[in-house]
Amino acid sequence: MSAYTITYIKNENKKEKPDFDNLAFGKYFTDHMFILDYSEQKEWHNARIVPYKPLQLDPAAIVFHYGQTVFEGLKAYKTKSGDIQLFRPNKNMERLNRSNERMCIPEIDEEFAIEAIKNLVEIDKDWVPDAPGTSLYIRPFIISTEPYLGVSPSSTYQFIIILSPVGAYYEEGINPVRIAVENEFVRAVKGGTGEAKTAGNYASSLKAQEMVSNKGYAQVLWLDGIEKKYIEEVGSMNVFFVINDEVITPELNGSILNGVTRNSVITLLNHWNIPVKERKITMEEIYEYAQNGELKEAFGAGTAAVISPIGELSWNDKKIEINDGKTGKISFDLYETLTGIQYGRDEDIFDWIVKVKF
């Protein structure tokens, strides 16, 4: 166990809770937040849970100018018996440290970070919604706080955790979306920051997303930044295709995010003896599979939606309809099993669940 202790200052002016039937995503925040400071002298120090309130930052803080920041996203789920549980938080904290390494941010103590999450969730446990599909979204992030306009790593940081009760991603059951292949804009490239969960990747994606939204598509399918040929991600999710009886997904190459849901999907498919391959996949190839009737399903995988089936792919002037625009069996089974484990309906056979005690 870590040597840190967490100071707790209770919020005596608790907020009125929002309507838990209309939460949407990432709009409401709980009564408390966790903060840990970093300075070169003291390293990570002053762990505290305090009332949720505005951060005070110098206008010259590096985060505003040079975006030296990383984040994570995971959820706490309420089970039928009233337990609150996390899904593979160790994977998120491992990735946070990989992102830190790429972004020149000092390493955090992963085990302690999980303790901090559990403590915070326990304190704000009344904010975990319990309607089907709802959860408490957990956002750990690190910002560079030194007031300095030189382009160099900050000497001070804050590691912060905030919590947001979120509604069901699918209000009327899991449902396929329309996706447009992006040929102009690029999310990331080898040698860049694509594998890190850092602000710039998301800032970079806004323009393409805005353009396809205006044309009625839900998300962008990103191609590689070098040849605009290989499939990388869909929106901010990893992507999978079912070709005949085999599942394929782009291999990790330095510009693709190493998703926790991606890893869980691969583990489940292996467990079910469904062949799954991580490899390079061209958009041309997917189009040909579709033409030949071999493309059976396609879906995105990420923390927010868990599984997001793709019903239609638009590529230049070509349209590919997938599984008649309906959710396929593998997509559905993955969704049901993953959410089953997350909400405690199904047995936790892979030891993925971490209980929040209270």
Added chain:
Amino acid sequence: MSAYTITYIKNENKKEKPDFDNLAFGKYFTDHMFILDYSEQKEWHNARIVPYKPLQLDPAAIVFHYGQTVFEGLKAYKTKSGDIQLFRPNKNMERLNRSNERMCIPEIDEEFAIEAIKNLVEIDKDWVPDAPGTSLYIRPFIISTEPYLGVSPSSTYQFIIILSPVGAYYEEGINPVRIAVENEFVRAVKGGTGEAKTAGNYASSLKAQEMVSNKGYAQVLWLDGIEKKYIEEVGSMNVFFVINDEVITPELNGSILNGVTRNSVITLLNHWNIPVKERKITMEEIYEYAQNGELKEAFGAGTAAVISPIGELSWNDKKIEINDGKTGKISFDLYETLTGIQYGRDEDIFDWIVKVKF
């Protein structure tokens, strides 16, 4: 003229000024800052100059998570006669709006932004240092402030201007630096955000910069993200090479910053009838020019250093010494002429100077 009016709240607790002989870069900030708010209902509104103080931002503000932000950098110079003047601020504000367009941030009124800069500099005029080579660095920037964890453009922003007195870039006269060609990491790629002055590009550069610094190099020479073959930028500057009697610089391609100093260098070279070409340049080609004795000079061009001569280039296991590690004639003439115009020693023949009246 713009319809905005600027409210002014005077700082009654002025700071003690730092030692103007030891300013370095971007460490000290003046007594006031400019802020302009944006909301969807009111658009840009509430222009104000207020005491420099911490910003209060919700921990869920989009800037901390998805880096939707842009910035600019320019300087105010004090002339011998005590005038304070800006160098081509219209170019910076034009570029700010181009960056805004790429990053889905609402357009600002360029003319008004220049008025805001002039107003702020006038109020903090005692902070403009007057020792040779010193200046007042001006940092306009826009941050996304909506507390929302969805990946989409913010509905609220703040446009902020802060000022920082900075020391002479060259303490002992203009001096060449050692540069390492970067083969692993990439700053930007076509279809990404390289042409925008946005946080993510700089965050992305930190790791490579840290690695070459540890090996004793001042900066990284960036190659293109696609073939790692074409030269793009040096550190956070544009780059120029003198080949025999001709000057060449990488052509703008969507991933290279459209520098104000770059544009000024090209204008001056044209005026001097020195041939200058914007074109694709491979690192291989520069190596061959060097081997043949045709590479006469190389230099970076940017607001901070104005001209930064390159004395040595390291590329894989090859070392290229340029002009015996000394500052070349074209580099020196450009530096003297640009700073001459900036500090009012030389005539402003291109109408580049904007005076701050007081």
